[in-house]
Amino acid sequence: MSRPYSEVVRPGIAAMKLYSSNREPCAIDLSDNTNQRGAPPSARTLVPEANIELFARYPNHYAADLKRAISAHLGVGTDEIVTGCGSDDVLDSAIRAFAQPGGAIAYPDPTFVMIPYCGQVNDLALRPVPLLGPERGWDVDADALLAQRACITYVCSPNNPTGTRASAEAIERIVAEAEGVVLLDEAYIEYCGGSFVRRAKDAGRLLVIRTFSKAFGLAGARVGYAIGAPELVAAVEVSRGPYKVTQLAERVTVSALENDAAWVEGGIREVLDARARFMPFLERLGLKPIPSDANFVLVPVKDAAAQTKALRERGVAVRPFPKLPGFGDAVRISVGPWEIMERALPSFEEVLSCV
Numbered sequence: 001m002s003r004p005y006s007e008v009v010r011p012g013i014a015a016m017k018l019y020s021s022n023r024e025p026c027a028i029d030l031s032d033n034t035n036q037r038g039a040p041p042s043a044r045t046l047v048p049e050a051n052i053e054l055f056a057r058y059p060n061h062y063a064a065d066l067k068r069a070i071s072a073h074l075g076v077g078t079d080e081i082v083t084g085c086g087s088d089d090v091l092d093s094a095i096r097a098f099a100q101p102g103g104a105i106a107y108p109d110p111t112f113v114m115i116p117y118c119g120q121v122n123d124l125a126l127r128p129v130p131l132l133g134p135e136r137g138w139d140v141d142a143d144a145l146l147a148q149r150a151c152i153t154y155v156c157s158p159n160n161p162t163g164t165r166a167s168a169e170a171i172e173r174i175v176a177e178a179e180g181v182v183l184l185d186e187a188y189i190e191y192c193g194g195s196f197v198r199r200a201k202d203a204g205r206l207l208v209i210r211t212f213s214k215a216f217g218l219a220g221a222r223v224g225y226a227i228g229a230p231e232l233v234a235a236v237e238v239s240r241g242p243y244k245v246t247q248l249a250e251r252v253t254v255s256a257l258e259n260d261a262a263w264v265e266g267g268i269r270e271v272l273d274a275r276a277r278f279m280p281f282l283e284r285l286g287l288k289p290i291p292s293d294a295n296f297v298l299v300p301v302k303d304a305a306a307q308t309k310a311l312r313e314r315g316v317a318v319r320p321f322p323k324l325p326g327f328g329d330a331v332r333i334s335v336g337p338w339e340i341m342e343r344a345l346p347s348f349e350e351v352l353s354c355v
């Protein structure tokens with residue numbers, strides 16, 4: 001007789017719920033920080049013409065063409081790059097690679113929800129560390145993170161869902177003093193600059209994680225990568241396994257890197273312009289949006305669930321964050337071109353209010 005589910009599945013995984021978020025279609029969807037303008041121009045021409053061979057054959061094992069294109073884009077060696085099926089996959093593979101038995105993962109709280117998720121999947125003890133307060137610009141607490149002596153320390157900058165950045169000093173200290181591996185998630189770095197990618201190799205224990213899902217507009221292609229010292233990157237690649245980036249995804253991503261730099265830059269400028277107009281709009285409503293370095297804004301509100309529901313009834317989707325540590329109830333609003341934001345303003349004006 002086969003063993004019951006509870007005995008074959010690791011207890012940590014059996015105790016978990018499937019990750020979910022509201023994916024109901026919605027007229028103005030500002031709920032997930034993807035590029036509001038959609039896929040870049042060359043992807044639109046590539047996809048319908050895609051050769052059937054792209055689907056009939058396996059891709060190359062570890063996306064060598066993509067590594068060459070990333071290498072040219074960032075000026076790092078191809079042996080310093082590991083790719084994956086979205087940066088979620090790269091993070092998961094890295095955590096799997098470095099999760100010592102009985103170990104812990106330390107991370108700022110609040111941060112990217114996939115981190116406690118992947119930590120739990122890998123049986124790590126979760127060590128959330130509160131962000132420093134508004135008077136410190138919501139910086140990460142380097143002392144408290146280091147004090148966890150975790151085998152993995154994760155920092156997200158700009159941070160999801162707060163939009164705030166970790167200071168360079170805090171990151172430097174964590175990288176210099178952490179006992180284990182440091183994962184620095186730069187999913188939104190294109191919106192503010194100050195990347196650590198060129199520092200990763202010499203830092204030795206630092207992996208900088210990047211994605212094509214946000215500024216590059218390719219969330220559906222599922223392509224992310226990490227930059228680090230070759231030995232570190234090799235361990236993540238073993239953990240990851242082959243064939244994680246599809247042929248079509250690899251072609252589309254290489255094409256975007258080679259042809260769409262101006263489109264990406266234009267989109268970033270559009271987001272920064274729209275955010276600069278959106279913040280004072282929110283403040284005029286009496287709200288206190290958290291200053292953001294990313295393509296979204298966290299807005300503390302009276303009742304995140306109720307206001308998210310009311311916005312959806314008006315055709316506007318945002319992401320609710322009830323009882324967010326340090327912030328209370330809040331909603332996260334993605335920022336796209338002003339023409340799109342403008343259409344949502346009357347609904348925000350009707351619905352949003354803070355305590």
Ligand SMILES: *Cc1c(COP(=O)(O)O)cnc(C)c1O
Binds near residue numbers: 089160219223224
């Ligand atoms: C959106 C996001 C990612 C990107 O995930 P993909 O799997 O590459 O789509 C990674 N980290 C953070 C913090 C994010 O917000």
